[in-house]
Amino acid sequence: MKIFTAGSIMTIMAEAQIELTEGCRIPVLLSNGDGWHMAEVLSKKEINGKPLYYIHFDDYNKRLDEWVPEERMDLTRMEQPKKDVKTPKKESFTSKLANGSRPASPVENGSSTSGMLGLGGGGFSPAPSPLPPGAGGGMGGGMNKKNSLNNRKRKLEDDSHRFPPPCKASVEPNPSFSIELKTDSQDGGLMPRQTGSMVAHHDDVVTRMKNIELIEIGKWRIRPWYFSPYPQVSLLDCSVAFNAILYLCEYCLKYVKSSKCLERHLAKCLHRHPPGNEIYRKTNISFFEIDGRKNKVYAQNLCLLAKLFLDHKTLYYDTDPFLFYVMCEQDVRGYHMVGFFSKEKESTEDYNVACILTLPPYQRKGYGKLLIEFSYELSKVECKTGSPEKPLSDLGLLSYRSYWSQTILEILLNMKPNEQGERPAITINELSERTSIKKEDVVSTLQHLNLINYYKGQYIITLSAEQIEAHNRAMSKRGVRIDPKCLHWQSKDWSRRGKW
Secondary structure, eight states: OOOOOHHHHHHHHHHHHTOOOTTOEEEEEOTTSOOEEEEEEEEEEEETTEEEEEEEETTSOGGGOEEEEGGGBOGGGOBOOOTTOOOOOOOOHHHHHHTTOOOOOOOOTTOOOOOTTOOOOSSOOOOOOOOOTTOOOOOOOOOOOOTTOTTOBOOOOOOOOSOOOOOOOSSOOOOSEEEEEEOOSOOOOOOOOOSGGGBOOOOOTTTTSOOOSEEEETTEEEOOOSOOOOOOTTTSSSOOTTOSEEEEOTTTOOEESSHHHHHHHHHHOOOSSOSSEEEEEETTEEEEEEETTTOHHHHHHHHHHHHTTOOSSOOOSOOTTEEEEEEEEEETTEEEEEEEEEEESSOTTOEEESEEEEOGGGTTTTHHHHHHHHHHHHHHHTTOOBEEOSSOOHHHHHHHHHHHHHHHHHHHHTOOOOTTOOOOEEEHHHHHHHHOBOHHHHHHHHHHTTOEEEETTEEEEEEOHHHHHHHHHHHHHOOOOOOGGGBOOOOOOGGGSSOO
16 A cells, blocks of 8 residues: 655645646746746657657747756646647648648639749838847748648738828938928828638648758758748658658659658759749859750759748749749759749749749858849839738848848939939839839838938938948848849740630
């Protein structure tokens, strides 16, 4: 007969009370040891008898989610989940495919489709989520699975594209540089559609969790940020999902289960660059244009790879309506993918980017701006103004704002007074036509920089000495730029080509 003392009974009760369950919230020590932050427990597993918990930090981006042991949790401050909150039942990705819930082409009822990896719509997105100290940066545009999307619409930020209301200026501003801003007779723009990749997404328990620990592509091993629906045994002769490492061929993007499989594949793979046409080359930088209809397998593999680093958008399996532009670095071994962007062949809203991504090893090196600059060079050849699908991701928004600011300021600072010595004048439409940046993005950028002022009955752009100095510093750090002379590309009228 076992005899329990009062102290042992209290210990047993205490242990029962601190049992961690899915949905509970608890303070977790950040990975760099810099303080505690509240997090939600999403799942639990055991390795060698030791429990690990998959947690999501409150108010932080999902790319920072991770598995943590109990030692990093403050069990004394645990909050149990509310009883009225129903946790979605877990369903394996294999069973989802077996039930026929695999996303298909979004062409239904004649609705407009958007980029296989879209960038969202309508004004600027909310402010970026705060990151813990030491968190990495990059750019992304995002996708999410198409399940349960048809009845939900993305909430758009109500971002006004108009000038601030006039205010009386009693004292003349004393800027280092000023330009008269002429108002155009036409203003405003249509709100973007709310179909295709503009539709809001819904996460279940499975897709909220990263399913791949590491990927190996070329000389890099990269830790993914988000879930990507790589097929399992039902579609491939190996269980790719939930493996420690996913191996990819950097040339054709085929994915295999082991380094030995990759070694055998590379011995037979004849590709040393992406498929499609090379439309730009300068020094060691090249761009390839890939038709999603002619190169379906590569395009789908590209999107599965991108989904590991992009969130909040729709992953479509129909790549026919899209073009993909892959940027590569060249060396003696071949062409190595740095990043890419996709765009619709036909866009009623004049979007020149549906999705954009720089792979993490190449981020913070200026390649993000290079991708953006290249997309606008294509728009200049088409004699159109373009804009990325919105809302942008937090990192994508930072990259685009930086590019828009530098491009617009570069034009403004190069303007000279006229022969009478009067300050130079320019309109929003002229800025838009010279940069191919859509008018709404020009206005929002000027407002973000706080350059527009109302003085003596007219709008003027004023630049302080500090702003000019900051711009010159930023431009000096931009090493690689797109040379229009090295672009060999002609636009196509896809509306006359039937079904692409």
